[in-house]
Structures are given as C-alpha cells and as structure tokens.
Amino acid sequence: MDFTVEYLSFFVIQTEGSDRHFKHYKTLDREAYAGSELKEFLDGEFTRIIKRKVEKHPNSEQPPTKIGRFLIEPGYDLASNPNYSLFHRLRAEPTKDYFFGCADELVRTYMNASAMRGGALIIARARAERVSSEPFVFVMKCDFEPKIARISDEHSLITHVEMAINAKNMKSIQYPHMQEEGMLDEWELKVHQASHARYFEDFLKYISYEKSMPEIISHQVFDMVQEYMDNKWQGGRSSRQGYGASDGNGWSAGGGRGSEGMQNAAAYEGWDAGPSVGNSTDGERGAADEEPMGSTMDAGTVDTNWTAGAHEPEPGSFRDGDPYQAIHGETASEDYAESPIRLPVHASAEQAREAKELELWAASDKRNLQEKWSTEQVIEASQRLIEEKPELELKFKLDDVLVKAKLADFGDTLHIAQVGGRYVLLLEGDAFRFEKGFSPVELLAPESLEDVVRRIGSKPVKPPELY
Structure with missing residues (x-):
C-alpha cells in the first residue's frame, strides 16, 4: 500500500520537570518530503498504522489500539465537535501554511495532556489511491529514548545520542478510521498507544471509546x-x-x-456518539442532556x-x-x-x-x-450473553487447578456439583489429548462415575480454616 504524503509538520517537544515547551522544526510539502531523510524513517509506518487490527469491543480492558468516536450534543451536527473540526481542517487545508496552522493548533492541544513525555510529534496528510481517493491524517508521536549510544572510536568507545527516537514504540492516531478497505467513517478515528499511560488519547477531550467486552x-x-x-x-x-x-x-x-x-x-449520559453502525439505528447511542460541549465532563462515566x-x-x-x-x-x-x-x-x-x-x-x-x-x-x-458473543470465555480455578472453557460449555459439557461438602467439576468429552511430557495418567482405564462419586463422598470433610 503506497502512500503519497501531501504535507507533513515536524515538532519537537521537550519537558523538564513541570516545564514543557515545543518547537516547530519544519513543514514539508510533497516534493520536500520525497527527498528528505524522514521519508526513509517513516517508510512503511503509514501502511502499518492503516492495517493495524482493532476491535470495536476489545476482549481486554486496556487494549493498545482503540476506536474513538466523536461526541456531539443532541441536536447538533458533527462540525460542532472541536476535535472533529480540527481533523477535518487538517484533511482539507489547501496550502502548506494553512496545514501548518492547523498542525500547530493540534500540538498546542496536545501540550495540555497529563503526564506527557518529550519526543517528536509528526502530523501528516497522506493519500493511498489504491484504497481511497480521500486523504488520511496521521498523528505520530515518538518518545525520546534514554541511554541510546553509537559506536565512536577505540578511545571513547561510544558517544551518547541526545533526543534519539525510533519508530518501534510509536503512538499514532489515524483519521478517518477505515473499517474495511475503501470504507471510511468520518465519525471514527483509530488510536494506538502500547503502554499503560493513556495520555496520548487523553488530549482529545471530545472523543468516546467503546466499552470493552x-x-x-x-x-x-x-x-x-x-x-x-x-x-x-x-x-x-x-x-x-x-x-x-x-x-x-x-x-x-x-x-x-x-x-x-x-x-x-x-x-454516555448527555452526549451523542453519532449515528451508530452495524445493526443499530440513529439515536440509539446518545441520551439527551444539557451539558455544553465546552464544559468539563468525564467521557468514561x-x-x-x-x-x-x-x-x-x-x-x-x-x-x-x-x-x-x-x-x-x-x-x-x-x-x-x-x-x-x-x-x-x-x-x-x-x-x-x-x-x-x-x-x-x-x-x-x-x-x-x-x-x-x-x-x-x-x-x-x-x-443472554452468549447470544451477543458466542465465543465468550469461562475461566476459573478450583483450588489450584486452572480451568479454561467457553461459557456455552456450562451445563452442556462442563458441570459443577457438590459431593460430601466438596466441589466437584465434571468435564465430558469424546477423547483425551496429551501433549508435552508423559505421565502415568495416560495409561488410565477410567472407572465409572458412580465409583468416583462414592470415593469422593467417603473422604473426610476438611475442618474450616482458622484465620
């Protein structure tokens, strides 16, 4: 997937304690970018961001990649959202100077994020004609890497490199989100941040994120x-x-x-996340209230x-x-x-x-x-839960034994009972499969369930533990 970069602004952010400031290094147009060292550095990153998989309802509570959706007040259109307005202008500005003005505005918004780190912030507009004629906006952040050195000579051995960055742990925002090849959703963007700190997504105040499964x-x-x-x-x-x-x-x-x-x-109470996709209909997402767009709100409530x-x-x-x-x-x-x-x-x-x-x-x-x-x-x-997610996992421990199954297995091939005051877990199936490592269990000739239950029932009941 080949991308043509139309405009790109490069900023450097530095933090010293509570003091933070940024500097604009350069804004490049198509020709300047094609002949720059930055092209080699970012080569393949745009494709990697676009193809990065993301789920609307992720299976983990803190996934590295999320889908964000612009929030609007009921009765207002998408242009009323300040975050959307900025990204829309980044996609539409006709000249390099206008693009830089919007990029500068985004950087100033980012400077208010909590717990942010120093590094390079790159804002680019690019097209991939093979998948869409519409432009994409990419916001990429590379944090400064500590203790980076290069080999120098036999006397000093190494030389420390200041303000070193690499693309390996790059944070990114892609707008608009491409649900399928050629299918863009102007209501959604894709945010990637592979760390527990969520500051890279926090600076977009008027974005909601779908709940995890x-x-x-x-x-x-x-x-x-x-x-x-x-x-x-x-x-x-x-x-x-x-x-x-x-x-x-x-x-x-x-x-x-x-x-x-x-x-x-x-x-989210008082907010509308716009027309829903899939099987839902307009108006199902938001509930009306009177919280103005510019006021403080907790989008996670x-x-x-x-x-x-x-x-x-x-x-x-x-x-x-x-x-x-x-x-x-x-x-x-x-x-x-x-x-x-x-x-x-x-x-x-x-x-x-x-x-x-x-x-x-x-x-x-x-x-x-x-x-x-x-x-x-x-x-x-x-x-009720299986109807929405048939592959829903069931995981628990019985004493020190870890059991992993599907929720749909309960009552079918997985059963829980009590015998003689103790819990009994029954698993039924057609065949066993043993893999790494041998054990005598593989030579077992199974006894009847009645004999097992009788043996369990004859065990003495453990006295309650005293704390």
Whole structure:
C-alpha cells in the first residue's frame, strides 16, 4: 500500500520537570518530503498504522489500539465537535501554511495532556489511491529514548545520542478510521498507544471509546443480579427497564439488556456518539442532556440505568424520585450507579445482608462461588450473553487447578456439583489429548462415575480454616 504524503509538520517537544515547551522544526510539502531523510524513517509506518487490527469491543480492558468516536450534543451536527473540526481542517487545508496552522493548533492541544513525555510529534496528510481517493491524517508521536549510544572510536568507545527516537514504540492516531478497505467513517478515528499511560488519547477531550467486552459483560451481569434481587424481595417489582415476570425464585425470564446490551452499554449520559453502525439505528447511542460541549465532563462515566436514547425518566427510577438508597443507608446521588445493588428505603435486615454480600462479591478481584442460582438459572443468564458473543470465555480455578472453557460449555459439557461438602467439576468429552511430557495418567482405564462419586463422598470433610 503506497502512500503519497501531501504535507507533513515536524515538532519537537521537550519537558523538564513541570516545564514543557515545543518547537516547530519544519513543514514539508510533497516534493520536500520525497527527498528528505524522514521519508526513509517513516517508510512503511503509514501502511502499518492503516492495517493495524482493532476491535470495536476489545476482549481486554486496556487494549493498545482503540476506536474513538466523536461526541456531539443532541441536536447538533458533527462540525460542532472541536476535535472533529480540527481533523477535518487538517484533511482539507489547501496550502502548506494553512496545514501548518492547523498542525500547530493540534500540538498546542496536545501540550495540555497529563503526564506527557518529550519526543517528536509528526502530523501528516497522506493519500493511498489504491484504497481511497480521500486523504488520511496521521498523528505520530515518538518518545525520546534514554541511554541510546553509537559506536565512536577505540578511545571513547561510544558517544551518547541526545533526543534519539525510533519508530518501534510509536503512538499514532489515524483519521478517518477505515473499517474495511475503501470504507471510511468520518465519525471514527483509530488510536494506538502500547503502554499503560493513556495520555496520548487523553488530549482529545471530545472523543468516546467503546466499552470493552469485560466491562459490557460486567454491566449485564450486574443487571441480572439487580433483577434477581428485585424479583426475590419485591415480589417482581422492577426498577430497571426490560425485566420480565418472576418465576418465584427471584428470576425473570427474558429480561435484562438482551441483544441491545453492547449498544446501550456504550451510551454516555448527555452526549451523542453519532449515528451508530452495524445493526443499530440513529439515536440509539446518545441520551439527551444539557451539558455544553465546552464544559468539563468525564467521557468514561456510563449511566447503565438509563437506556440510550431514552430522554424521559423510567417510572420507578431515581430520576422519577423513587425512594431508593445505597445499601449503606445513603440517599440517592449522581453516582448511585457505582453500586451494583440498590435497595428500597424500608428494606429488611435479611435483604440488606444479601445485598451487602453481593456488593462485596462484585467489588472483589478474587471471588468465590456464591451458591444463589440454580443450574437452570445460570444457563438462562449465560444464554443472554452468549447470544451477543458466542465465543465468550469461562475461566476459573478450583483450588489450584486452572480451568479454561467457553461459557456455552456450562451445563452442556462442563458441570459443577457438590459431593460430601466438596466441589466437584465434571468435564465430558469424546477423547483425551496429551501433549508435552508423559505421565502415568495416560495409561488410565477410567472407572465409572458412580465409583468416583462414592470415593469422593467417603473422604473426610476438611475442618474450616482458622484465620
């Protein structure tokens, strides 16, 4: 994939403690870039950025590459977003001087990012005629590399190189995002930063990022837990949208987010992320509010209790004055959604105790089996998640044994039971496969399941551990 660079601005950023400043070295046009040393340095980087794979809903919580989407206030068009406006002008400016003016504006915006490092910031406009006649804007940042030296002579051996950069750990922004070859989306850009520090994406204040699959699944499971509590303790009274009728055991069939989970989980209160793609329709992404574009907001805050696009408060919700409170006895506040379990004011002590147990469970990184739902309830709940992501992983430990499977395997080929006060994990399949390393287990003639269960049941029960 050959790129033709139309304009490129090269800046150097230096930081000394809290002091930070930048210098514009040069802005190149097509002819100047073709004959520069920078062309060899960046050769292949544009193609590498374009072809870098990215998922709308990544499987990890901190993926190196993300899709960002411009936020707008309901009722306004895309041009009202300052970040979009700047990138649009970088794509459209007709002369080198105008391009430099926009690049300078972007660098000044970047200088306000938190925890930024010194290095070279390169802003380029380039075309790849084979895939699209439209230009791309690339923002590339190479941090200064410490302790870089070159071989000098037999006396001094090495000479330290100041302000050294390389393209290996380059951070980048590509606009617009190309979903497929030749298919550009002006609402989206692609951000790559292979480090835990997120400052390279932080300087774009009016960009939203889709939630990762672990975050989406967590929200959906919390919805199911709230549904379970509502139906168990309130006779089926539902405080969230989409809950069905209870089966009498604190569970309702057909409720929860359903197939709209991934769309609704990505909605940001008071902002519209523009027309959605795929199967979603216009207006599903954003909920209307009155936060102006220029004010301070946290683009990572998600209102999981307000369906995207629903401008009116749901009956019986906080927004409608329903007397709910956090389980610690506090009145409802703007951050009520942080607690996964909500209780009515006059909740019983037993109800509050169970809610507290579930809250502690939800807040823990290492969790135990809760023993609250039947196998059928777990299968039904899992099915809602599997409908959206069939390959959803199930991973847990039984004592020190790590088990990796698919969530869809539970209740089919993977079973959990109790025998004699101990947990038993049953895996069924047609054949074993042993790989590296031999063991006597490979010579086993399996006994019957009944004999195994009888042997497990005859084991003495371990006394509880004292702390």
